[in-house]
Amino acid sequence: MNLRMNYRAANPGAFKAMMALEQYVSGQFEDKVLYELLKIRVSQINGCAFCIDMHAKDLMKLGDYGDHILLLSVWHEVPIFTEKQRVMLEMAEVVTRISEHGVPLELYNKIREHFSETEIVNLIMAINSINSWNRIAITTGMYPGCFN
Incomplete structure (x- = not known):
């Protein structure tokens, strides 16, 4: 396996922006287990080996x-x-695959039973964040251990 490019070195500003989002979003979750499960599941859907390895x-x-x-x-x-x-x-699955069916009202109502509106926004932001990380990692050829 070959890393196509080190995006961190190629564009430090972009990396800094993604890290700012990551730091904000991760700080919103008291339940770190829930947060890591979200990241792993979205990474599985997207096929991102780097992120699955990291978050597992x-x-x-x-x-x-x-x-x-x-x-x-x-x-x-x-x-x-x-x-x-x-x-x-x-x-996490539905939002990651949002182009297929949108977000059904039934799911939205179910999520409201367990999460406040603020927490729902945090979930959406976390899903968006890991989807972005997956796309960066896959496009640039990242794999477990590539930065060691």
Whole structure:
């Protein structure tokens, strides 16, 4: 594997802007497990090996979440995820694939049962952020360990 370019070096201002968004969004989540699950699931959908690796490792630092990582792609079929995590995962999938069906009112109503309006905006921003990171990583050829 070859890194196509080091976007951080090529455009430090763009990297700084993305990091500012990341720092803001990550600071809005008290539940870091929820945040890392969101990042991993969106990265799975987008096929971003770099981000899956990074956020799976970050989640493992928070505790024994190996089963959560292994079963995240089939979260619909297993009982280990809380109802709040399940609703968030559904929202993350739908927003990541927003061009396919939009965001159904039923899902919006379900998310409101678990999250305040401020938290919903934070979820949307987190989904947007990781989608942006995935697109940067995939386009520039990033892979686990490429910056080591």
